[in-house]
Amino acid sequence: MLSHDTVAALALVILFLPLASFTVQIFSWKRLPRQGDWLPTSTMAVCLALAVALFANMQAAHDPAFRVAASTTWFRVAGVPAISMGLVVDNLTCVMLLVVTLVSFLVHLFSTGYMHGDPRYGRYFAFLSLFSFSMLGIVLSDNLMALYIFWELVGLSSYLLIGFWFEKDSAAQACKKAFLTTRVGDVGMFLGIMILYLNLGTFNLAEIFHRLPEAGAWATTEFLGLPLLTWAGIGLFCGAIGKSAQFPLHVWLPDAMEGPTPVSALIHAATMVAAGVYLTARICPLLTPAALTFVAVIGLTTAFLAATIALVQNDIKKVLAYSTISQLGYMIMALGLGGYGAGLMHLTTHAMFKACLFLGSGSVIHALHSQDLREMGGLRRKLPLTFATFLIATLAIAGIWPFSGFFSKDAVLAQTLASFLEHRDWHLVFPVVGFLVAAMTAFYMFRLVFLAFTGSPRDAHKHDHAHESPPAMAAPLMVLATLSFGFWYLGWFEHLIASPATALPEALRAAQDLSAGAAQALHEHAHHLAVLLSSIVAVSGIALAFLFYVLMPELPGRVVGAFPTVHRFLSDKWRFDDLYRHVPVMLTLHVSALCARFDRAVDWVVNAFGAAAKTLSVWAGVLDRDLVDAAVNGIAERVKELARTARSFQTGQLQTYATFLALGALALVILQVALTDSSFELPHLLQGWSLSEGLNLVWRP
Amino acid sequence: MILALHPTLIVSAALFSLGLYTVLSRRNAVAVLMGVELILNSANLQFAAFSRFTTGKLDGQVFALFVIVLAAAEAAVALAIILAIHHNARSIQVDDADRLRDDV
Amino acid sequence: MADTLYLAFLLLILASAAIVAFSQHIVRSAFALLLTFFGVAGAYVFLFADFLAGTQLLIYVGGILVLILFAVMLTNRISDIRLSSESRGKGRAAFVSLLAFSGIVVSELCIPWPHKPLPDQPTTAGLGEALLSDYLLPFEAISILLLVVMVGAAVIARRDWRRPDA
Numbered sequence: 001m002l003s004h005d006t007v008a009a010l011a012l013v014i015l016f017l018p019l020a021s022f023t024v025q026i027f028s029w030k031r032l033p034r035q036g037d038w039l040p041t042s043t044m045a046v047c048l049a050l051a052v053a054l055f056a057n058m059q060a061a062h063d064p065a066f067r068v069a070a071s072t073t074w075f076r077v078a079g080v081p082a083i084s085m086g087l088v089v090d091n092l093t094c095v096m097l098l099v100v101t102l103v104s105f106l107v108h109l110f111s112t113g114y115m116h117g118d119p120r121y122g123r124y125f126a127f128l129s130l131f132s133f134s135m136l137g138i139v140l141s142d143n144l145m146a147l148y149i150f151w152e153l154v155g156l157s158s159y160l161l162i163g164f165w166f167e168k169d170s171a172a173q174a175c176k177k178a179f180l181t182t183r184v185g186d187v188g189m190f191l192g193i194m195i196l197y198l199n200l201g202t203f204n205l206a207e208i209f210h211r212l213p214e215a216g217a218w219a220t221t222e223f224l225g226l227p228l229l230t231w232a233g234i235g236l237f238c239g240a241i242g243k244s245a246q247f248p249l250h251v252w253l254p255d256a257m258e259g260p261t262p263v264s265a266l267i268h269a270a271t272m273v274a275a276g277v278y279l280t281a282r283i284c285p286l287l288t289p290a291a292l293t294f295v296a297v298i299g300l301t302t303a304f305l306a307a308t309i310a311l312v313q314n315d316i317k318k319v320l321a322y323s324t325i326s327q328l329g330y331m332i333m334a335l336g337l338g339g340y341g342a343g344l345m346h347l348t349t350h351a352m353f354k355a356c357l358f359l360g361s362g363s364v365i366h367a368l369h370s371q372d373l374r375e376m377g378g379l380r381r382k383l384p385l386t387f388a389t390f391l392i393a394t395l396a397i398a399g400i401w402p403f404s405g406f407f408s409k410d411a412v413l414a415q416t417l418a419s420f421l422e423h424r425d426w427h428l429v430f431p432v433v434g435f436l437v438a439a440m441t442a443f444y445m446f447r448l449v450f451l452a453f454t455g456s457p458r459d460a461h462k463h464d465h466a467h468e469s470p471p472a473m474a475a476p477l478m479v480l481a482t483l484s485f486g487f488w489y490l491g492w493f494e495h496l497i498a499s500p501a502t503a504l505p506e507a508l509r510a511a512q513d514l515s516a517g518a519a520q521a522l523h524e525h526a527h528h529l530a531v532l533l534s535s536i537v538a539v540s541g542i543a544l545a546f547l548f549y550v551l552m553p554e555l556p557g558r559v560v561g562a563f564p565t566v567h568r569f570l571s572d573k574w575r576f577d578d579l580y581r582h583v584p585v586m587l588t589l590h591v592s593a594l595c596a597r598f599d600r601a602v603d604w605v606v607n608a609f610g611a612a613a614k615t616l617s618v619w620a621g622v623l624d625r626d627l628v629d630a631a632v633n634g635i636a637e638r639v640k641e642l643a644r645t646a647r648s649f650q651t652g653q654l655q656t657y658a659t660f661l662a663l664g665a666l667a668l669v670i671l672q673v674a675l676t677d678s679s680f681e682l683p684h685l686l687q688g689w690s691l692s693e694g695l696n697l698v699w700r701p
Numbered sequence: 702m703i704l705a706l707h708p709t710l711i712v713s714a715a716l717f718s719l720g721l722y723t724v725l726s727r728r729n730a731v732a733v734l735m736g737v738e739l740i741l742n743s744a745n746l747q748f749a750a751f752s753r754f755t756t757g758k759l760d761g762q763v764f765a766l767f768v769i770v771l772a773a774a775e776a777a778v779a780l781a782i783i784l785a786i787h788h789n790a791r792s793i794q795v796d797d798a799d800r801l802r803d804d805v
Numbered sequence: 806m807a808d809t810l811y812l813a814f815l816l817l818i819l820a821s822a823a824i825v826a827f828s829q830h831i832v833r834s835a836f837a838l839l840l841t842f843f844g845v846a847g848a849y850v851f852l853f854a855d856f857l858a859g860t861q862l863l864i865y866v867g868g869i870l871v872l873i874l875f876a877v878m879l880t881n882r883i884s885d886i887r888l889s890s891e892s893r894g895k896g897r898a899a900f901v902s903l904l905a906f907s908g909i910v911v912s913e914l915c916i917p918w919p920h921k922p923l924p925d926q927p928t929t930a931g932l933g934e935a936l937l938s939d940y941l942l943p944f945e946a947i948s949i950l951l952l953v954v955m956v957g958a959a960v961i962a963r964r965d966w967r968r969p970d971a
Contacts, residue, residue: 076730121848360762652802654795655725655894662901666908703812704851710913712815713899718906719822719952725898729831735838739822741846745857748936753852761933762854763940765909766932769857770947771866774954776869780876781962789878 002040002057008070010054011089014047014097015136022129023087034238040129041108051094054677058094069142069206081201088142088206090520091201091453091496092344096139096278099351100271104132106476107266108360113472114262122165125688128266131157131436135271137192139278143203144236146192147279151189153180154272158177162259163265176254181252182492185242192235196286209285209503226290227508234282237298244276244328247302251323257317261362269324269358270351275349277331284340285503289510296336296419296430303329304433307440311447314373316361319448323397324354326437330412337430339415339562341498346412349404350490353396356480360390363454363473367466375459376452382466385474387453389481394449396484398442399538402488409438412533414530418523435537442541444512450549469600576631709750716743728794730783734776741772811851818844831877837871842866856929 002010029036058066071086076505108128129203155178163175163699196205199218207439212219212229219229238676240246245253256268267273280287280295287295289676303326311323327350334343363381363386365371380387396405416430457463468474502509548555560567649656702708716739723736745765752761790797821844824837830926842865849858 002872647803650801650803652799654798655898659725659901662725662905666905670908670912673916703808703815706918707914708815709848709852711816711910712818714906714909714913715819716822717909718902719819719826721905722898722902724825724894725901731880732831732834734876735825735834735873738830738838738865738873739825739841742841743874745861746845746848747900749849749852749854749857751918752854753922753923757923759923759928759935760939762857762928762932763935765854765857766860766936767940767947769860770951773864773868774951776872777958778954778961780872781958783876784962786878 001060007057007089008052008069008087011068011093011097011140014050014054014101015087015133015140017043017047018133018136020128022126022133025126025129025413029126032122035125035414037108037125039111040125041105041112043129044101044105044108044132048098048105049277051097051101054089054094054370055098058091059492060498061436062496064091064343064496066496067440071142071204075549079349083145084143084204085146086142087140089140090124091498092278092281093139093486093491094350095497097136099167099274099348100132100135100139103266103270103351103355104128104135104282105482106355106359106479108264110362110473110476111260111262111301112172113470114362115260119173120164124260127160131161131272133268138275142205143209144196144205145203148186148190148193148574151186151243151275154243154275155179155186158182158256158267158272161263162256162685164259164263167390168258170255171258174252178252178256181249182242185238185240185249186565188235188238188241190235191418191520192238194230195638198315199228200458204224205282205431211501212286212503213505219505224398227232227288228505229508230288230290231285231288233287234294235535237280237287237291237295240276240280240332242276243279244273244332245302245325246276246332246492247330248306248576250302250306250325251573251580252317254321254573257315259322261317261358261365264321265355265358265362268321269354273324273328274331274347274351277328277335277343280332280335281344284335290510292336292338294336298333298334298605299397300433301329302326303437305329305335306394307444308438308570309573310444310655311440312445312567314365315371315447316373316376316452317358317371318358319373319444320354320361323357323441326441327354327397330434330437332410333430333434335413336544337419337497339412339418341494341497342408342411342415344497345493346408348493349486350407350484351394352480353393353403353405356389356393356477356484357397359473360386360393360476360482363469363477366469367461368463368475370459370462373448373451375462377455377457377459378453378463379457380453380467382451382463383468385468386477389477390453392447394609397445398542399534400542402486402664404484406538407486407489410527410530410534413438413453413534414523414527417526417530421526422519422523434532439537439541439544442538443545446542446545447549450545455553464535553672583701708748709754710747713743713746713750716740716789728796730786730795731780733795734779734783737779738772738776741768744768789804807851811848814847814851816842817841831881835874835877836868839866839870843869853923853928855927856932872960892960 014311018040021040025032025036029607037543068089071084071087074083074085076082077570109126111124111128115121118124131154134150135151138147139153141150155693159179162178163171165171166175193203196208199216202208202211209635217221219227221228223231228314242249253268253273258514259267261351296680299403306325306329310319311327313319313322327346331343331346334346363383364376367379367383367386392403396403399406413431413434416434420427420431469477539696572578649660720736720739720741723739724733726738727733727736745768746750748761748765748768751767752759778800786792786798818841825841826833828837829835842861844860846866847860849855849861857866882916
């Protein structure tokens with residue numbers, strides 16, 4: 001029995017080791033031997049060991065109310081309650097930690113074989129570490145703020161890993177699509193978080209549940225016909241719709257298959273997509289009946305939608321992707337119908353067998369260098385180990401006893417029956433569609449098995465070159481196949497992972513029209529019925545697949561020929577991608593085109609100002625040159641001319657100077673005579689003239 | 702009455718203007734010198750005339766004496782200069798001695 | 806009688822001065838100058854300036870004119886005498902000289918000169934006395950001047966005229 005401090009410490013180590021390995025790996029993978037693949041793998045092995053220790057501790061304690069919490073204040077802002085960061089470890093956390101670290105470690109191991117020779121091999125492992133850190137953060141967070149941060153980090157890791165082979169245009173588009181689609185869901189999640197924070201003043205989930213029952217009028221305030229608390233619940237669930245690829249945000253998951261297959265196994269089967277289910281489970285106490293119904297309906301729709309599309313897929317990974325979406329729908333539906341334990345059990349079992357299926361398909365792809373079912377066939381002889389593990393996992397997902405899927409799916413279907421038996425109204429749709437989807441699941445999964453592994457090879461060339469996987473890839477397959485048996489999960493799961501008490505205020509609680517005892521009996525009845533029905537349904541699905549793909553191989557072609565429109569509709573994935581492209585995407589592009597046009601108009605105005613300024617300055621320059629400069633230069637020129645004129649007197653000629661001398665002397669003499677001698681007497685010849693002062697010649701007769 | 706002041710003065714004025722004309726218009730440096738001698742002679746004539754007709758004293762003649770001496774001295778120096786220029790430039794055209802000309 | 810002779814001398818002066826001014830031949834100008842000097846000397850005699858007349862002939866004719874003739878001979882080739890006497894800017898010179906002539910004539914005619922004749926007697930003694938009494942200073946100054954002129958003229962006219970540092 002570990003002490004609470006030890007548990008918290010172990011949890012912290014499990015959380016931060018992958019971060020450390022990411023930091024080292026991302027900066028120095030080129031310098032490390034084998035590009036450092038051993039570093040994240042061994043780190044993950046350590047984390048797995050610690051998670052096993054915690055899991056064992058949980059089993060030993062065997063206490064449904066086991067809970068360790070540790071937190072610290074992150075920052076304080078004046079006038080606002082302090083934001084804190086912390087972790088919480090309870091039974092569900094221990095299970096999730098084990099699932100995440102186990103699948104992550106196995107994927108690391110598998111990748112050393114699968115990704116061998118890739119040019120960015122080292123960086124791949126760094127991203128795997130980053131993802132592991134982010135996912136563990138989601139699992140361990142005790143408050144919505146930290147959860148949101150890790151939520152986004154997980155989205156980033158997914159983006160990086162889906163677009164790992166970014167040279168491929170399809171991969172680059174796919175990672176963008178994944179990020180943007182989940183982002184849409186995250187907006188709703190953020191709104192939900194904010195509704196709770198602004199009204200309750202805390203992000204901490206435990207605190208929220210504590211304060212919610214005496215919440216006050218805000219919770220019941222109606223907004224567009226629903227209480228605000230319902231909106232908060234739906235908002236938070238929107239994040240799950242995005243992350244867990246529920247209808248209508250499911251479109252990114254099939255495209256995410258562009259990433260390497262181990263990535264698909266880790267992120268898009270076992271862990272990241274399960275984060276939405278995990279979140280929904282954690283917020284169960286604050287979901288109002290209306291919100292829960294919304295959750296259940298979304299889950300059901302998704303399960304049905306994805307199963308129909310999976311029927312007609314030819315790419316092995318796409319089949320598995322739609323299968324994942326469908327199973328996630330099951331989990332969400334279960335949670336919405338109140339089957340807390342059922343949904344989470346299915347999450348756990350699904351993580352194991354889905355990861356096994358994806359890694360198995362990775363083994364096939366690695367052997368054949370092809371993902372197309374139409375090029376496969378008869379692989380059971382060439383890849384016997386892969387075939388065995390794949391078959392086990394497929395039997396699990398089909399829900400056949402004694403595999404894990406039987407028990408978890410049975411729990412889910414029992415829940416649907418129980419809800420119908422309790423309400424006896426439109427709730428019928430849950431069991432009906434639920435069993436139908438189970439049948440379809442069995443059918444298309446065995447279609448996959450029969451097409452790939454049985455019969456004769458459809459592409460002889462590829463078939464000849466196929467070979468079984470190396471040990472690094474085979475070992476994880478075996479481990480996961482072993483974990484696909486049911487006995488691992490019996491006896492403790494339903495006891496330890498107990499449904500939490502509701503935290504809803506009195507006014508919003510569901511009317512309890514059945515006593516506790518009656519509900520229990522009803523549940524038992526439903527359980528027995530579900531066991532029977534699910535077995536029938538699963539076996540019929542397998543039999544139908546056997547008919548279509550082994551006994552009468554021409555039958556699929558005839559059926560498709562009989563219903564061409566339906567087939568095309570399903571092949572086009574119910575035309576969701578087209579719808580999304582035409583409505584939101586086109587709208588955004590048109591708006592941005594308008595904005596661009598507006599921006600060009602703004603540019604035109606700015607440029608016009610610039611041109612006007614330029615013209616003004618040109619005029620000013622002209623003015624300056626022709627007016628001012630001309631005046632200044634003109635003055636200078638006049639002075640120069642004056643000087644030239646003055647200089648022209650200096651001829652250097654003796655006689656010029658002599659002339660001026662003579663003239664000057666004469667002038668002086670005459671002046672002297674005229675000015676000083678005023679009493680002149682002219683000879684009689686010149687009488688009449690007189691030279692007076694100032695040289696005025698006046699005729700005086 | 703020719704032997705009187707006014708005619709003498711008129712002649713001396715004419716002599717002066719002829720000398721001035723010679724100075725200003727002749728290209729040969731020696732000719733210019735000759736013009737200068739004419740001017741000096743006209744001045745001397747006037748001095749002598751005034752001394753004879755208006756003052757009754759010999760002051761005018763003393764001045765004329767001095768003028769003659771100075772004329773001689775000046776002629777000597779002038780001719781020395783002309784000869785020096787002739788040695789250097791092989792020409793005694795006054796037009797050619799224009800090194801102090803300010804080029805426009 | 807005296808009048809006529811005086812008139813003759815005056816006309817001699819004018820004519821020879823005209824030749825000096827207008828002649829193209831430098832040698833002719835030189836000899837005309839000689840005649841002008843003679844004329845002036847003659848005029849001096851009638852103006853009771855006998856010593857002055859002698860001095861005129863001695864210095865002007867015997868000294869200055871000879872000097873001028875030497876200079877003419879030294880600086881001209883006989884062959885291109887004509888060219889070297891061409892004149893320029895005659896109009897300007899004529900204008901100025903006519904202006905000078907009229908200016909002098911008009912101004913001296915308008916001034917009421919006093920009338921005080923000189924006694925008719927030899928002037929040598931009187932000049933000698935004046936030079937050593939009233940005009941002693943100019944006399945001494947001129948002596949020095951003559952010395953300086955002699956040295957200067959000799960220096961300037963050196964044949965090997967070279968710069969001191971060359």
